[in-house]
Amino acid sequence: MVSDNKHWSARFAEPIDELMMRFNASIPFDHRLARYDVQVSIAHVRMLGTQQIIARQVCDKLIGGLEQLAQKIAADDFSWQLSDEDIHTSIERKLIELVGEDAKRMHTARSRNDQISTDIRLWLRDMIDLQCKLLARMQLALVTQAERHVDSIMPGFTHLQVAQPTTLAHHLHAHCCVLTRDTERLNDCRGRVNQLPLGAAALAGTGFAINPQQVADELGFERLCANTMDAVAARDFAVEYVAVAALVMVNLSRLCEEIVIWSSQPFAFAQVADSYCTGSSIMPQKRNPDAAELVRGKSGRVAGHVVALLLMTKGQPLAYNKDNQEDKEALFDAADTLSSCLQVMEGMVATMKFDVAAMRQMADQGYACATELADLLVRHDVAFRDAHEMVAKAVKEAELRVVSLNELCEDYLPELTGLTASELRRALDVEQAIAARNMPGAPAPEAMQKLLGKKREELENTLRDK
Ligand code: ARG
Secondary structure, three states: OEEOOOOOOOOOOOOEEHHHHHHHOOHHHHHHHHHHHHHHHHHHHHHHHHOOOOOHHHHHHHHHHHHHHHHHHHOOOOOOOHHHOOHHHHHHHHHHHHHOHHHHHOOOOOOHHHHHHHHHHHHHHHHHHHHHHHHHHHHHHHHHHHHHOOOOEEEEEEOOEEEEEEEHHHHHHHHHHHHHHHHHHHHHHHHHHOEEOOOOOOOOOOOOOOOHHHHHHHHOOOEEOOOHHHHHHOOHHHHHHHHHHHHHHHHHHHHHHHHHHHOOOOOOOEEOOHHHOEOOOOOOOOOEOHHHHHHHHHHHHHHHHHHHHHHHHOOOOOOOOHHHHHHHHHHHHHHHHHHHHHHHHHHHHHOOEEOHHHHHHHHHHOOOOHHHHHHHHHHOOOOHHHHHHHHHHHHHHHHHHOOOHHHHOOOHHHHHHOOOHHHHHHHOOHHHHHHHOOOOOOOOHHHHHHHHHHHHHHHHHHHHOO
């Protein structure tokens, strides 16, 4: 079976092949851009009217029809057919049905090439704004948990080996800092997305006396694309966004990995709430932290979209090529995946319960205060390297006796170091060790409390404005 191709031209003698029609059509996925396409057309038609490129009454009629379409789209009352090929043709067909032949004047001084780039940029700008809010909400969940745990001692790890004592608040705040940078990256990328390509038409601009600045002002674009060829050919803004999204996903996956580790039985630091776990069909005792595992797994999928877009772009001669139609599914899926992960993680983090005693116990077990002891010796004028060696010997001895460093304070350590038992005990006191680390960004509870307060204020402001 073959179908009509009347939206291209009388140039075609043969109708399009059925398989080719399906292969070529982007409407099955770009219908998602409907409201942006209409918004762009309204701004374009208004400008054509102002510039007297089309008559005032025609302009009003078209805008009236487009506004009706916008309402239908907002009410989810939008259908498409495969023969529409893409969202631009689909909207035009509907407008013709609604207001008649005058609708055919809408496509004056533009092309689908500049139209699609404008649509995607508008869609992506909204998506970035939404995701900055989602990132703020997720960070607020981390801050709220951190505020509860400024005094909760946990082992800090390097190489996943107990390293030095810290607090849960310190650890959660670290994840928060990553997400702050991710938000900055998204906002930075937004600046390059928010440039208007419309007016570039197919690639060389148009001879009509258009006013792209009017369109940019109406649609809220910060500036115009500087070159009409670049305007229609470029997809680097999409590659950049997906690369940032992949990095956010990878950053989320690190927290997820920790949540999985923390909620395993050997650690038992934390419990993911029932509402974010699933059971096993065979092992009745199981409660699996699936939300965390899914986010971790989905990071690979978004990273895959970066590769897809990079290779889609590679080797394309200027200007527009149909290769670019392949940007949308990758872009949509990357964005949707990130949005859902951020939302699920906000809920999962907000409802997690931490076992403060279990964390404390591991911090005590792992000789986490060994560095404190070495620092004490340094304060008594021992060179750090020698102090390091002395403490290493003590740890070896403690391991041999299967005791903590504290338990060596009576005999072994005073003899080894020449210090008194009470001095040594003080150095090995975890609370004191943490309280002493009060430089900016370190875990001392008071300093951390302040940092968290600042962060909370910042996040609440972000969520309030716009
Ligand atoms: N569906 C196309 C895309 O997604 C729209 C632009 C089509 N332009 C063209 N000359 N066929 O890129």
